[in-house]
Amino acid sequence: MKSEKRQMLHDLIENAGGCAITDGGFATQLEKHGASINDSLWSAIYLIKDPNLIKQVHLEYLEAGADILVTSSYQATLPGFTSKGLSIEQGESLLQRSVKLAVEARDSFWDSAKRNPRNKYRRALVAASIGSYGAYLADGSEYRGCYGPDVDLKKLKDFHRRRLQVLVEAGPDLLAFESIPNKLEAQACVELLEEESVNIPSWICFITVDGENAPSGESFKDCLEAINKSTTVDAVGINCAPPHFMESLVCKFKQLTKKAIIVYPNSGEVWDGKAKKWLPSQIFHDDDFGLSATRWRDLGAKIIGGCCRTTPSTIQIISNALREKA
Numbered sequence: 001m002k003s004e005k006r007q008m009l010h011d012l013i014e015n016a017g018g019c020a021i022t023d024g025g026f027a028t029q030l031e032k033h034g035a036s037i038n039d040s041l042w043s044a045i046y047l048i049k050d051p052n053l054i055k056q057v058h059l060e061y062l063e064a065g066a067d068i069l070v071t072s073s074y075q076a077t078l079p080g081f082t083s084k085g086l087s088i089e090q091g092e093s094l095l096q097r098s099v100k101l102a103v104e105a106r107d108s109f110w111d112s113a114k115r116n117p118r119n120k121y122r123r124a125l126v127a128a129s130i131g132s133y134g135a136y137l138a139d140g141s142e143y144r145g146c147y148g149p150d151v152d153l154k155k156l157k158d159f160h161r162r163r164l165q166v167l168v169e170a171g172p173d174l175l176a177f178e179s180i181p182n183k184l185e186a187q188a189c190v191e192l193l194e195e196e197s198v199n200i201p202s203w204i205c206f207i208t209v210d211g212e213n214a215p216s217g218e219s220f221k222d223c224l225e226a227i228n229k230s231t232t233v234d235a236v237g238i239n240c241a242p243p244h245f246m247e248s249l250v251c252k253f254k255q256l257t258k259k260a261i262i263v264y265p266n267s268g269e270v271w272d273g274k275a276k277k278w279l280p281s282q283i284f285h286d287d288d289f290g291l292s293a294t295r296w297r298d299l300g301a302k303i304i305g306g307c308c309r310t311t312p313s314t315i316q317i318i319s320n321a322l323r324e325k326a
Ligand SMILES: C[S+](C)CC[C@H](N)C(=O)O
Pocket: 039, 040, 042, 075, 134, 135, 136, 137, 138, 139, 140, 141, 142, 179, 240, 271, 273, 276, 308
């Protein structure tokens, strides 16, 4: 029998007509409010600096029509917090805070939305973001995927274990592994979910830079091997990669897996990890997302959204397009 939260994810997708909408550009919207995130913790520095702003950003994505809220924990890690002089306990409480802020935003938004019988919203789910080891390195490694010979399966599992435990204990509806750049880390995530007997749903999303393979150069066929064997992973796909790659990648993933497919690309801009800024490239503007989202859905994607450099306005356009062309 499906766990209660697995059933909730399943029902959400069904109620959304077969394709739910996730946000993913949390950091970008934070910056729209003037936040400065040029920091080793990146957007997660706001868990310390201004938790209220985090909640406000979550509310803005809900207002725009997000069915799933991705938390502010992408680059929130215990070693990251302790390197700033915080204790383990303080770090753990910041991780809990990331889930709490999203749950509070969801609950207050839903409490008022459901009072209006004509509201267009569905009760959103909270996905605890777990950024890759490359994200923690804070040098753009998630777009390269080469962690070097010292990083083996055990090291990756050790890196992810405690954060995952704390996030699960904080009570999110699902786990969102984001920006996974290679096969080894995908395997670490799968093994960890099993070792920790995680009973809430999860997705594992990869980055791609060339549109065909993981950043490490490994094929998605290889990267999906462990995921396909696992019963603890519910959806797989791509985040934070250029949107013009998504159409062929949804088709590719359809061939490679029976799991639900998720795509939430960035705007097409490219992250310069050294300069810590986005460089222009083949950019999708908000309006381009509407038609494309319906294509990705019609090709079989079950969760669609926008990652970095997309905003609530992108989510609003995706939401309108998926409703209009249901
Ligand atoms: C998704 S990327 C833009 C996040 C930031 C990156 N890990 C860095 O710190 O450079």
